[in-house]
Amino acid sequence: MFHLALVVCSIWVKILTFLNIKQLEYAALARRATQIQKELSQGVRKPYKELTDVCWGDPHSLGVKPLTFVRQVLAACVYPELMSSHKLPLDVRQRAQWLLGKCEGGSIGSYPASAGIPEIIQRMSKSIARRDGGVPCNPENVFISPGSQWSLTVTSLLLTSLNDEAPLRTGILIPVPCHVTTITSITSLGAAVVPYFLSEEHGWALQVEELQRALESAKGGCNPIALYVINPGNPAGYVQSRKSIQEVIRFASEKRLVLLADEVYQDCVYGKNSEFVSYKKVLAEMGPPFSDTVELASFHSVSKGFMGECGLRGGYVELVNLDPNVVNYISNLNYDTTSVLAQFALDLMMNPPRPGDPSYPLYNQVRNAVNAICLPGLSCQPVEGGAFVFPRVFLPPRAIQKAKEEGMQPDTFYCMRLLEETGVLITPGCEYRQKEGTYHIRYNIKNKLNSILLPH
Amino acid sequence: MFHLALVVCSIWVKILTFLNIKQLEYAALARRATQIQKELSQGVRKPYKELTDVCWGDPHSLGVKPLTFVRQVLAACVYPELMSSHKLPLDVRQRAQWLLGKCEGGSIGSYPASAGIPEIIQRMSKSIARRDGGVPCNPENVFISPGSQWSLTVTSLLLTSLNDEAPLRTGILIPVPCHVTTITSITSLGAAVVPYFLSEEHGWALQVEELQRALESAKGGCNPIALYVINPGNPAGYVQSRKSIQEVIRFASEKRLVLLADEVYQDCVYGKNSEFVSYKKVLAEMGPPFSDTVELASFHSVSKGFMGECGLRGGYVELVNLDPNVVNYISNLNYDTTSVLAQFALDLMMNPPRPGDPSYPLYNQVRNAVNAICLPGLSCQPVEGGAFVFPRVFLPPRAIQKAKEEGMQPDTFYCMRLLEETGVLITPGCEYRQKEGTYHIRYNIKNKLNSILLPH
Structure with missing residues (x-):
């Protein structure tokens, strides 16, 4: 159980360790x-x-360049006088009106509800369900934050503190190669990093035998409780297949590992035969006992993907099958940290213009303009x-x-x-x-x- | 000294305790x-x-209503196409250009430097020095955050952890009445609240004899290390005189207390004979030994004052004479939490339009329109x-x-x-x-x- 007084200040330690490692x-x-x-x-x-x-x-x-639709809506929300002219497309003005209608006093300057603006979180949930072909998403399991890294750190922190009475320290499996901030987020919490190697020869594939080997290697050294995966990959640009995800879920189920699925690049898929499928969707498809027991946290952000709005500081985590204690604690995490505009940006990312909307043609054109990759x-x-x-x-x-x-x-x-x-x-x-x-x-x-x- | 592994996760505990108390x-x-x-x-x-x-x-x-100048500049930064028309005043466009020029790639969508945008912090420092009639302000002592409450909590956390080896737990003097979030910020860190009563009969004056009594009352119960003051007041709407501030500084000096000066209402002064004077300015005026020994943290925010931009989540703390360990730790606190627009809002709050600027007349008119207070x-x-x-x-x-x-x-x-x-x-x-x-x-x-x- 949680011992509040002993919970380590993850954010601080993370920052300091991060800075040291960067050096x-x-x-x-x-x-x-x-x-x-x-x-x-x-x-x-x-x-x-x-x-x-x-x-x-x-x-x-x-x-x-930023996406015009996104910036037009945000500008109209910041300065609603812009809506009185018809220079902004109708769908931009309508979206801005809708968003402002969810703010007290109709202003981005009023405090949002502590856990985020409820209507925005509801729409985000619907959008997640749509992405997953109808797999339900409960808005009570979606938690906004100033970024996916923040969400990952606090989720890991809570999982770690859940295990703080175990004789061995907590371990989290992470891929190699892996982004340095992820590694430091984990080590800074006092948890051990258990590396599993992606197979470069096989297009950086995630192989279950390697997960097995990594888990064995941790024996006696730490107590692995979670498996961190990033799909699509960073720094290696792979996209996991449905079959690969199924294997990982089965492995997590068998070994009782919480799945930390970093899916911030879900909108960045270039491979002709590649398709992003979320861990949540595959989990639901697999049915019981997997779908109602495997604990999954999925992270997303407005910084990554095609929006690339790193300066707005907005992200979220969706929790599936997680310990209610963890859910309860995370439900309070967002207090006063995520700006109203970052919440709006999440809404815009997850509910882009649709065919027929005035903003759709330009949005779609920019969205699909992926740079050619040239690496002889x-x-x-x-x-x-x-x-x-x-x-x-x-x-x-x-x-x-x-x-x-x-x-x-x-x-x-x-x-x-x-x-x-x-x-x-x-x-x-x-x-x-x-x-x-x-x-x-x-x-x-x-x-x-x-x-x-x-x-x- | 600091023991990172023991530093309590203030943010979390604060949130949870806050929610409990609110209940x-x-x-x-x-x-x-x-x-x-x-x-x-x-x-x-x-x-x-x-x-x-x-x-x-x-x-x-x-x-x-929000301030037009503020919202126009922010809108132009969000959607720079607005600057090509002459509908926005020249000073609005110039300010937006300046601010965007401090962002990588000229976009609010790029990551700001970890500790905040340097040029904005430099301008904030100049503005603080101007407010204080020329008392110098070192930009290296100014730290932005997603709000003053955040800054207050982490400053208190660091002061508390500096003393975690003392036999008695840390105490912080707070006024009565006091805002509930301040009290819970402090108690949630494991520190004790030592109440001193403001004198309602004397216009909620802060009396040194009462500080003395409160300090005595703490003996044996806790180890008071800091004195929290809020000026102008909340919930009581007093404004401290220079003399009162001098007395408080002398008291803090004598008792070796860190001064936590909550000055978020510095722009809200209505009393005909009242004037806001910052603790920093009075401290400088008093000269040595006070000016180079008394430890002071001053908090401000875009949420309070005449801007009232609570939804943007922006604030700062200025540290004077503080333990270099505390300064060093706080210098890393802002990593990835404060949005670019919140940083811009701080710049706008602290560098408003000046006489002669196109936006000045309207800005000044709204700025001075304080509602009449009617309380028979x-x-x-x-x-x-x-x-x-x-x-x-x-x-x-x-x-x-x-x-x-x-x-x-x-x-x-x-x-x-x-x-x-x-x-x-x-x-x-x-x-x-x-x-x-x-x-x-x-x-x-x-x-x-x-x-x-x-x-x-």
Whole structure:
């Protein structure tokens, strides 16, 4: 059970640990990038005129334009006088009216209800049910927050504190490669990370035998209670098949692991034969005993996907079959943290314009404009989804030797050279963990600069 | 020193405790108000047609209009296409351009720097220095957050954890009356609340002898480390004089207490002879040893004051002379919680249009339109500032007897009767603590309904 006085302040610790970890490999690159930027501004001549940072999943910072429909609705909500003119499409004005009607006094300036605006959460639930072909979604299980990472951290925190009397510390299975913030979210809670390796040779597939091996490896060291999956992937851009998800659910059921399904890239699927299917949907399809016992938390965000509204700070988690204690605690988590506009953005993401709406044609056109991916010269698994590529780089022994002499990981060395010679800042694979002896790089593909990212 | 693993998750505990406390006196009123609203919607006849809730500091929910300048700038930032027309005043467009220029990719959709947008924090610092007649403000001591309550909680949390090895638990002095969320923020951290009574007879003055008495009363029970003051007041609408502030600073210095100065109502001063002077300014004026030793945290927010943008979730704390450990930890607190628009709103609050700017005349007119306060029949100290009145109600013994029979505090009983008979929802004084045998009510004066709030 919960012991409030002992619950660790996840948010704080997470932040601090995160900052420390960031100081390892990436920080050397970031420092050099700052210097280069300064040198460029002082007129130092280089083979490039500006620095290009494609490390992060931050499309707007890379020049990707926001969705017009989203920004028009939000602007009309901020300044309702805009609705008196007919310059904004009818569906924009109608949506803004609807959203403002759910605010006390009709203003985004009034306090939203502590747990979020009820009508917005109800609509989000309907939209989740629609996404899943009719699988019901209870609005009481949907919890908004200032971002999916926040939701993941507090969910993990509660699961960890549920087990704080166990003799061994809590463990959570995580994929390798995995985003550094996820790893630090977990370790900062005092929980252990139990790595399972995705199979690069098989398109970064998630293999149950490997989950089994990872679980065995944890024996005696920690008490694994949850399995974190990210689909579509980050940094590796795979999309899980229904069959793969079924296998994972069966495994979680058998081993009594809570499934933490990071589905923030659900709207970013490019593979011709790939399709996003949610864990929730597959779970429902599998029927009892799975559908009413396997504990699942699914995360989503307005920062990722095609909206890319990272600055608004909005996300949610849907909880299925979770311990009522956890649900009850999370139901209070949102108090006073998620802005009204972030809640509106969730509504807009999950209820986009439909065919026939005035805003639909433009929205649909931008929505489908996925940049072509061009990566000759690197060994890279096909990118089926997500916002990143994670190609493998094969470095000559001399480069590896040189990296050692300079006290860097070989892939950090590669990134540093790329930065010096081209002004392009990418992230080394060692930030995400990788199989020993392999080297990777990660960069964002949701920008217009792919073609310059060719290895020399 | 800090023991991260032992730092209590303040946010969570705060929320839960807050919700529990709210369930005491106010909840009965809120439940009845919900019923009344339902009855009204079902056509039940009552002496009023709608429910009027003036419990909270939420001006927009009560029909107060947002500031045009603020909303125009934010709308232009959300939807920059608006700037191509000349319908928006020049200073609005210029400000929006400036703000967007501080975002990566020129979009509010990109991630802000972890600790906030540096240029905005620099401007906020300059504005604080201007407010204080030139007393310098170091931007490295200003920390943005999703609200002042958040900042207060984490500051208190850090101060408390700094003392977690002391044999007695930490104590924080708080005024009576005091807002319930402040009390619960403190108690939820495991700290003790040490109440000092404001003197109603002297216009709710803060008297040093009373601080002395309160401190004495804590002896053996807890270890007081901080003194919380709110100026201008809430729920009592006093404004502290410079002399009063000097006395408090001297007291804090002598007793080595950290000053937690809640100054969120600094822009709400109505008293003819009242003027807001910040604790920071008075501290600087007093010179050494005070100015370089007394530890001060000053809180502000876009929710309070004349902007009343509660839905945007933005605030800040400025730290003066604080333990570098605390400053260092707080510097990381904002990670990924405060939206870009909340940061913009802070800039707009602290750098309003100036005389000569196109937006100035309208801005100034609205800014100065303070509602007249009309309160015959109740004993109420003059309201000099803040957003609330806290009049004393004198109840006949029969009413007190009746309240007892119904299991309510006498002032809750009064509020319940007012709700039934007029449809107006206000808060009983017992929610804020009060001297035994006295009864009060609190309601918001930043709305257009004052005249209906006359006692029967």
